[in-house]
Amino acid sequence: MALRLVNVNFKARDDQALGRFWAEALGWGISSEGPGVTNVEPEGVVWPDPSAICVDVVTVPDPETVKYRVHLDLATTSPAHQAELVARLKDLGATPADVGQGDVPWTVLADPEGNVFCVLEPREMYRDTGPIAALVVDCADPRAMARFWDEAMDWTLHEVNDDHARLRSSKGVGPYLEFLRTSGAKTAASRAHLDVAPYTGDDKAAEVARLRALGATVADVGQGDVPWTCLADPEGNDFCVLSLR
Structure with missing residues (x-):
């Protein structure tokens, strides 16, 4: 069993406005799975696709202003x-x-709601990633985070040291997932998080149990009764295990 990374999710005051920004920024299209949710995806791509980790923007009543870990x-x-x-x-x-x-x-x-992001100088390793080169997660221990996420997903670990770890889809396409050592502990819920999903035919409950055995914990972010499961990785970063939509 294994999971795949499918989305980065941003909480927003206005999902449509922020979704439009990111669609224009990435050159992608917009759809919606319901009120308060804007999905930003490449035109013609059938979700989920490892060549493009999509952006979901979700309106919440009061998105906190905190230092983003993602x-x-x-x-x-x-x-x-x-x-x-x-x-x-x-x-x-x-x-x-x-x-x-x-x-x-x-x-x-920073985007219009204050989400920090980087526009990189040209780098050979990102020449074939598409517009998103990497999803970067601040952490205290890149080696430990790499161990957890390498076991959690079917992605390939490309590099790991005391300061940095890098994974990419086992198909060798799309952006990288990177863990960067930073100072300062996590002190508040993040406004950005990762979404993972099982493969068709796999049991989501069994995947959640496997993640908990690897060190994930149940997270309550006020989600209520929802079809996805909210967890936190070993450093307390929230993430969601989705059912395929």
Whole structure:
């Protein structure tokens, strides 16, 4: 048994407005599975598809303003492309963000609701990822996080050391999932989290039990009676196990 990473999920004050921003930013289309939910997906892709980890934006009554433990890195193909993308994102409503990055070759921005993300300088390893180069998770122990997520999903572990770990779909397509050592413990619920899903025919309850045996814990984020299961990884990062929609 194994799970696959299918979405990054953002809580929002206005899912439609934030969804439009990310659709324009990524060059993707918009759909909706119900009121208060905007799905941002590549045109023509049948969800779920490992070549594109999609973006779900969900309206919640009061999305907290907290330091995000999950952020997106966007890929570029040349210095000119990087400059053009940054300018276009600013025109769409993104603003410069200072997270203490100092003098770095990438550009740190925040979307219209304050979600920080990075526009990377051209990097060879991200040449075939699509517009999202990586989903980056801040953590205290990349090695421990890599062990958990490597067991949780059918993704391939590409690199792990004391400061950084990197996984990618076993099919060798789409963005990377990266764990980056940062200082400071998690102190509040994050406004961004990962969604995983079982393969067709697999038992979601059995997958949840397997995750708990690996060190995940049940999480209550006020979700109520829902068809998905909210868990937290060993460092307390919320994530959801979905049923295929």
